[in-house]
Amino acid sequence: MSRRATASEPAIYRDPRMLVERALPDPVEDASSRKPRRTVTLNLSESPLSWLHAHGHLSDRQLLAGEKLRGDYESANLGPRTTMVWDSSPVSRGKRGAPSAFTPTERTLHSKQRFDGALGALGRDLSDIAWRVICAGEGVPVAEKAMGWPLRSGKLVLRIALDRLGDYYRLPG
DSSP states (O other): OOOOOOTTSOGGGSOOSOEEEEEOOOSSOOTTOOOOOOEEEEETTSSHHHHHHHTTSSOHHHHHHHHHHHHHHHHTTOSOOOSOOOOOOOOOOSTTSOOOOOOHHHHHHHHHHHHHHHHHHHHHHHHHHHIIIIISOOOHHHHHHHHTOOTTOHHHHHHHHHHHHHHHTTOOO
16 A cells, blocks of 8 residues: 655655556446546656656557557567466357357467567667667666667657557547
8 A cells, every 4th residue: 555645755755656556447338327437546657658658758549559569569578578378268159159269379479570660660770769769668768778879869769660550540630
């Protein structure tokens, strides 16, 4: 349980996380039900991309484009796996069964194709900073240093990459 900081206490005791409460989407929206909605506590500074957005450095469209790329990266199973697979059991394929959806292998292949297409749309120069910050979770200063870039240049290049990703994913705005 996190403790709420007050302005009078020293900075060493303040909670560095940016916690907010968000309502979970209700699958069955019933206007007659006046029950309180379920909420979840989010840490806005969990990833470098969400930290930049929370501090006003990225637009909503840029954040959504980065999250789509990260979703494709994770769906394509390109990152390290440290646990066993907990996928649902196969569905019935008989006459009376539900229509067949993509198999897990097909979903992985489609995600990999979208991820490769997105990095291809970024080009060689922009894909490196996008992969480092969005997929690998490196901070912008760490990525700048690893690529030998000048200080404070990575944020600008990342914003350009996120705008191109927004165009690739055909996001409005």
